[in-house]
Amino acid sequence: MLQDPRISARMTSDVPHSRSFFFRLCFWAGGPLALCCFFLFAQSVASPLPPQHPPPSENKTKPTPQSVLPVRSSDIIAGLPDGEMKRKFVVGCTPCHQIAPPFAMRYDKLGWDTVIKRMHQIDDDLELRLIPFHKGELTAWLLKHVKIPAHGAPPPRPEAKAAWKEYPIGVHKGFYHDVTILGGRAWIVDYFGNILYGVDLKTGAKQAFPVPISAPKGKPAGAHSMDISRDGEIWITFTKTQQVARFDTKTNTFRVYSGFQKGANVQYFALDVDRYVYKDPKGRVWVNHFSKEILSRLDPKTGKIRVFQTPRTQRLPEEGVHLYAVVADSKGRLWYTETHGNRLGMLDPTTGKAEEWELFVSWSGPKRLAIDPQDRLWIPHLGTGGITVYDTRQRKIIKQLSLPIPGDYPYAIRRNRYTGDLWVTGTGSDSLYRLNPANYQFTLYRLPRKGAYTRTVDFTKDGYIWTCYGSFPNYHTIMPYQSGVIVRLSPQ
Numbered sequence: 001m002l003q004d005p006r007i008s009a010r011m012t013s014d015v016p017h018s019r020s021f022f023f024r025l026c027f028w029a030g031g032p033l034a035l036c037c038f039f040l041f042a043q044s045v046a047s048p049l050p051p052q053h054p055p056p057s058e059n060k061t062k063p064t065p066q067s068v069l070p071v072r073s074s075d076i077i078a079g080l081p082d083g084e085m086k087r088k089f090v091v092g093c094t095p096c097h098q099i100a101p102p103f104a105m106r107y108d109k110l111g112w113d114t115v116i117k118r119m120h121q122i123d124d125d126l127e128l129r130l131i132p133f134h135k136g137e138l139t140a141w142l143l144k145h146v147k148i149p150a151h152g153a154p155p156p157r158p159e160a161k162a163a164w165k166e167y168p169i170g171v172h173k174g175f176y177h178d179v180t181i182l183g184g185r186a187w188i189v190d191y192f193g194n195i196l197y198g199v200d201l202k203t204g205a206k207q208a209f210p211v212p213i214s215a216p217k218g219k220p221a222g223a224h225s226m227d228i229s230r231d232g233e234i235w236i237t238f239t240k241t242q243q244v245a246r247f248d249t250k251t252n253t254f255r256v257y258s259g260f261q262k263g264a265n266v267q268y269f270a271l272d273v274d275r276y277v278y279k280d281p282k283g284r285v286w287v288n289h290f291s292k293e294i295l296s297r298l299d300p301k302t303g304k305i306r307v308f309q310t311p312r313t314q315r316l317p318e319e320g321v322h323l324y325a326v327v328a329d330s331k332g333r334l335w336y337t338e339t340h341g342n343r344l345g346m347l348d349p350t351t352g353k354a355e356e357w358e359l360f361v362s363w364s365g366p367k368r369l370a371i372d373p374q375d376r377l378w379i380p381h382l383g384t385g386g387i388t389v390y391d392t393r394q395r396k397i398i399k400q401l402s403l404p405i406p407g408d409y410p411y412a413i414r415r416n417r418y419t420g421d422l423w424v425t426g427t428g429s430d431s432l433y434r435l436n437p438a439n440y441q442f443t444l445y446r447l448p449r450k451g452a453y454t455r456t457v458d459f460t461k462d463g464y465i466w467t468c469y470g471s472f473p474n475y476h477t478i479m480p481y482q483s484g485v486i487v488r489l490s491p492q
């Protein structure tokens with residue numbers, strides 16, 4: 001069986017609308033079908049393959065029966081030589097989308113130079129500073145080392161059985177970073193369109209709520225993180241307008257908070273052990289900022305904001321450090337990662353002082369961490385594919401884990417408040433992993449689409465696990481929908 005069974009008949013019926021979509025579909029389908037489509041269409045589609053350049057020799061290899069697994073981002077990353085350059089590449093080039101066929105098929109200097117220039121432009125336009133390379137630095141290395149293997153690596157152990165349900169909602173050209181579930185509805189919010197979308201889980205009814213933020217018409221407000229509080233509110237950050245919104249699902253109304261530091265990119269809420277937005281004993285919420293080394297505290301009653309400074313990471317300009325994600329321990333201390341700064345930090349709100357530590361190999365890219373009831377941090381590293389378990393009480397690393405799929409990279413770890421399991425996004429391999437904190441064993445669940453870039457996981461009491469396709473651009477996820485997509489997993 002060479003056709004991937006998960007590519008549905010419905011998907012095929014969508015194909016005539018787009019030749020390049022058909023090309024991508026064919027590529028993913030694997031085996032001779034892919035080769036056949038490849039040669040038939042490579043000459044006629046504008047993107048991604050320049051017609052004058054032959055495909056890399058790896059793709060000419062006739063697949064043997066055991067070599068029909070589709071190539072994923074992780075397969076390409078796994079083939080790169082280990083070292084700082086590889087980690088830097090993954091940290092800089094995979095925070096928006098996977099690096100995988102059909103999109104990563106660049107074979108020559110011009111091809112890579114062109115695409116990297118465009119990526120720098122996107123990065124600059126959004127004022128993100130994610131790509132830590134100078135002009136030309138990356139091209140030579142990619143030319144030398146990127147190979148698209150004829151087939152993907154087999155999973156290290158059987159994939160666990162799962163049933164998936166997808167809820168298409170929102171516009172195709174949107175970007176949906178996070179998902180959350182509250183009040184019988186599943187929610188995503190569009191970074192570019194500034195609209196909160198909800199789908200009723202019983203009736204399937206869909207609703208759209210424009211967020212009353214201050215972005216000029218047609219400009220992105222940069223909706224980024226979305227989480228719920230213990231007392232039943234949805235909280236959303238808007239990185240571009242420096243605002244935060246609270247949404248009441250009973251009245252379907254927003255309250256918007258303004259006044260966060262300009263240009264600081266308000267990023268994520270501090271979360272607690274149960275994956276709720278952390279509220280301190282006075283009911284205040286905390287956010288970090290992507291482009292400044294500060295944390296801010298917001299009093300939702302008065303709207304008052306107080307800023308807390310964290311130590312400067314001298315080797316990078318402040319906006320390039322990327323103070324990334326925060327969790328609160330049982331004493332209310334706030335533990336945070338710096339992704340490009342490559343540090344772990346802790347702010348003690350009782351003193352207002354923060355400390356930072358260099359614990360990780362260079363460019364490991366610590367990302368969206370979780371905390372457990374023993375105050376242990378579970379820190380995913382984009383650049384290495386590893387997870388550090390750090391005991392905040394003993395102040396030491398107690399375990400280093402690696403994702404089971406070679407070349408995979410984890411964006412986020414979330415703790416299931418109902419079971420205590422940790423869930424890790426297999427962001428480079430279209431996967432979600434359940435990680436048992438007692439024995440450090442992973443269970444692999446493969447998402448039903450290729451290029452499925454995930455940034456978060458949410459949980460409901462009925463045992464479902466939730467995520468959304470959060471690729472930027474959204475169309476790098478190979479799917480039959482012209483929309484955003486919320487995904488529900490039922491482990492079998």
Ligand code: HEC
Pocket residue numbers: 047048092093094095096097103104105106115116118119122123126128130131138472473
């Ligand atoms: C800030 C987000 C972001 C980062 C970081 C980023 N990309 Fe992209 N990438 C995009 C978007 C958006 C697109 C689609 C629009 C386009 O192709 O211009 C894209 C498209 C691509 C494509 C497909 C182009 C095509 O013609 O189909 C490749 C290949 C790619 N990126 C490689 C990279 C590499 C290599 C890096 C690191 C240097 C990188 N990306 C970093 C956002 C990003």
